[in-house]
Amino acid sequence: MGKRVVIPRALLYYEYFPMWKTFFEYLGAEVVTTGETTRSVLAQGSARVVAETCLPAKVYCGHVISIAEKADYVFVPSIRSLEPQVYNCSKFLGLPDLVRGTVKESPPVLDIEIDVNKGERKVREQIHWLGKHFTRNPFKINSAYEKALEVDRAYQRLMREEKLTPPEAIARMFGIEAEVEKPKAKRDSRAASGGSDVSILGGGDSSMLTIALVGHPYNIYDTYINHNLMQRLKSLGVRLVTPEIAPEGALDLGTAKLAGKPYWTFEDEVVGAAGHYLDADVDGLICVVCFGCGPDSMMTDIIQRAAKARGNKPLVTLTLDEHTGEAGLVTRLEAFVDMLYRRRADSRGLARASV
Amino acid sequence: MKAYLGIDVGSVTTKFAVIDESDQLVVSQCIRTQGKPIAVIQQGMRDISRQLPEGTEIIGVGTTGSARYLTGVVVGADVVKNEITAHAVGALQYVPKAQTVLEIGGQDSKIIIMRDGIVVDFAMNTVCAAGTGAFLDQQASRLSMNIEDFGPLALQSKTPVRIAGRCTVFAESDMIHKQQMGHSVEDILYGLCEAMARNYLNNLGLGKEILPPVVFQGGVAANKGIVRAFEAALKTEVVVPPHHQVMGAIGAALLAHEHMSMNGSVPTKFKGFGVSETEYGTSSFECKSCSNVCEIVVIKTGRETIARWGGRCGMWDV
Structure with missing residues (x-):
């Protein structure tokens, strides 16, 4: 039996899980993930790291702590830069060290450093260093890398073309149970909106409101930290669109439109998605960010300015934090959706006669 | 009827x-x-x-x-x-042309931007309740005065002192410092009003286009000192509608x-x-079905459960 590698279900899991899984499995390893984020995952993560650490990093540490079964490695890459002169947030840069420093009991940390500014050769070297933990055959590592990139392209295409969320696309590709919480109650109003084989992004008709969610996937698709945001919006009768399903190249164009050259590695998911959806046929935008996220605080400002300049596209920013009370979030969502409905009714001349 | x-x-x-x-x-x-x-x-x-x-x-x-x-x-x-x-909707009933609603309640505050009778933007205070009614209440009781006297007294201020309004903890220590320096209560109170208006506009009003008519409602609108501080900061009239508290x-x-x-x-x-x-009973328990351990609340009349909520998955919802 091959070596066992754990990939925590947090941060870049939503971006790269299919690619990483393919790479390790090609080299004969067994890949497992942690479960969904829960109250105890977050509580354990935030108890371990210093208070200023952002919520997603606390969640990440919580996932590493939650690894119960014996594993040979936990894969914690340091993604420094994926584009020349565009860098990632320091939390991503130092992620392997954060894990080593805070989760002493974790399986050995398998880290690589991806920085394209050091040249393609350096990236290859890192991939080979990673692969050498599993095989001595460099050709096999090369094929594993090619295969992984191929699967990644298929994953991106699947989300874009079939309008799937990352958890849904992962489920489709590997037959893993989708993370989207399935309604259990008989009388749950959500039951109508989400079976496991229907994408949460699908369905509905043009009479419904369409809202674009912009933000990092680890905020939008972690149903614990965002209090089941997507299902809540669905049950308010809203159709959703997300950064991942935008047409190819649209996010980069969006970033260019709003900010010129990107500054942060995952800027396209926030600024780029906003740039795209601000000028698309949607009723409004919800920007999902985390309390304490430095890059997002700057990106949010760029988006707010752009929305204001356009004047006609409502935008609300939801800041996620460790609150378990969801009243603030629910009130904002309800008020935002109400506002969009009333605007639409007004523009169709159905203004409230009685009020 | x-x-x-x-x-x-x-x-x-x-x-x-x-x-x-x-x-x-x-x-x-x-x-x-x-x-x-x-x-x-x-x-x-x-x-x-x-x-x-x-x-x-x-x-x-x-x-x-x-x-x-x-x-x-x-x-x-x-x-x-x-x-x-x-x-x-309440504000539009009394000021049909309202374009901005300032609302400050006991623990939260909101700003609502409207155009042509439709809400186009809004904001609510986030994690911090600085500058809401509960803090004013607390300060009034610290100075052993009725909250009703707060406003009229603040209006008598001649030279308001500057109070840090960003955080109530700092605001309170600033107020105590100024009081021990010998500033009059009126000046300190109006200084606090100004700090609250400033804090509100810097937080909730950030990036919002505040156009008249400006309507001010919620319990705090009863405080004439705050009303004047808002008028001074916004350089426009601030309308406090009748029944502002029950809007x-x-x-x-x-x-x-x-x-x-x-x-x-x-x-x-x-x-x-x-x-x-009717007798209403409430109770709560922790659901042990998964590791989220949600707190479920049950509301009953007699033996009949009329509502149950609080879980993430909805398995207990009635």
């Missing part, structure tokens, strides 16, 4: 409003929530029913405020709406009216004023 009832259960006070079919206010009531929303709703229902003219029939009920869902199941609401919408409840009643007239012949779900005499 046929009428609509609106109830706004906030963190500090609970407001009731009854409007007639032409949307005119018939009676209103405001009582402290005192941490017991159900008991206070029942007390308010008793008070309201005594004040209503003989033969009044409630044909629609709306609830709003942070306990809107709880209130909804207790009294039987036809429409349960968020506070933003309720306050906006959320009026909005909820108006929304109930709108809802009932849109839904034709559907009868109201209102359980009647008798709910004030």
Whole structure:
């Protein structure tokens, strides 16, 4: 039996899980993930790291702590830069060290450093260093890398073309149970909106409101930290669109439109998605960010300015934090959706006669 | 007479409003929530029913405020709406051309931007409750004065002192420092009003286009000092409508009216004023079905469970 590698279900899991899984499995390893984020995952993560650490990093540490079964490695890459002169947030840069420093009991940390500014050769070297933990055959590592990139392209295409969320696309590709919480109650109003084989992004008709969610996937698709945001919006009768399903190249164009050259590695998911959806046929935008996220605080400002300049596209920013009370979030969502409905009714001349 | 009832259960006070079919206010009531929303709703229902003219029939009920869902199941609401919408609808009733609504309640504050009678933008205070009614209450009691005297006294200020308004902890230590330096109470109070207006506009008003007419409602609007501080900061008149304190409840009643007239012949779900005499019991437990350990709340009348909520997955919801 091959070596066992754990990939925590947090941060870049939503971006790269299919690619990483393919790479390790090609080299004969067994890949497992942690479960969904829960109250105890977050509580354990935030108890371990210093208070200023952002919520997603606390969640990440919580996932590493939650690894119960014996594993040979936990894969914690340091993604420094994926584009020349565009860098990632320091939390991503130092992620392997954060894990080593805070989760002493974790399986050995398998880290690589991806920085394209050091040249393609350096990236290859890192991939080979990673692969050498599993095989001595460099050709096999090369094929594993090619295969992984191929699967990644298929994953991106699947989300874009079939309008799937990352958890849904992962489920489709590997037959893993989708993370989207399935309604259990008989009388749950959500039951109508989400079976496991229907994408949460699908369905509905043009009479419904369409809202674009912009933000990092680890905020939008972690149903614990965002209090089941997507299902809540669905049950308010809203159709959703997300950064991942935008047409190819649209996010980069969006970033260019709003900010010129990107500054942060995952800027396209926030600024780029906003740039795209601000000028698309949607009723409004919800920007999902985390309390304490430095890059997002700057990106949010760029988006707010752009929305204001356009004047006609409502935008609300939801800041996620460790609150378990969801009243603030629910009130904002309800008020935002109400506002969009009333605007639409007004523009169709159905203004409230009685009020 | 046929009428609509609106109830706004906030963190500090609970407001009731009854409007007639032409949307005119018939009676209103405001009582402290005192941490017991159900008991206070029942007390308010008793008070309201005594004040209503003989033969009044409630044909629609709306609830709003942070306990809107709880209130909804207790009294039987036809429409349960968020506070933003309720306050906006209430403000438009009294100032039809309103473009900005400032609302400061006991623990939260909001800004609502409207154009042509439609909400186009809004913000609520986030994690911090600095500059809301609860803090003013606390300061008034520290100075052993009635909150009602706060405003008039602040208006007598000649040279307001500068107070840090970013955080109530700092504001309080600033106030104590200034008081020990020998500044007059009036100047300190008005300084605090200015700090609160500044803090509100810097936080909630950030990036918002605040255009007149500006309407100021919520409990804190009763404080003349804050009103003047807002007028000075915004350089425009700030309108405090009549019944500013119960505006959320009026909005909820108006929304109930709108809802009932849109839904034709559907009868109201209102359980009647008798709910004030019904025994309500609440209890809670931790669900152990998964590691989220959600706190589930159960609301009962006698043996019948009328509501159960609080879980993430909805398996307990009734």
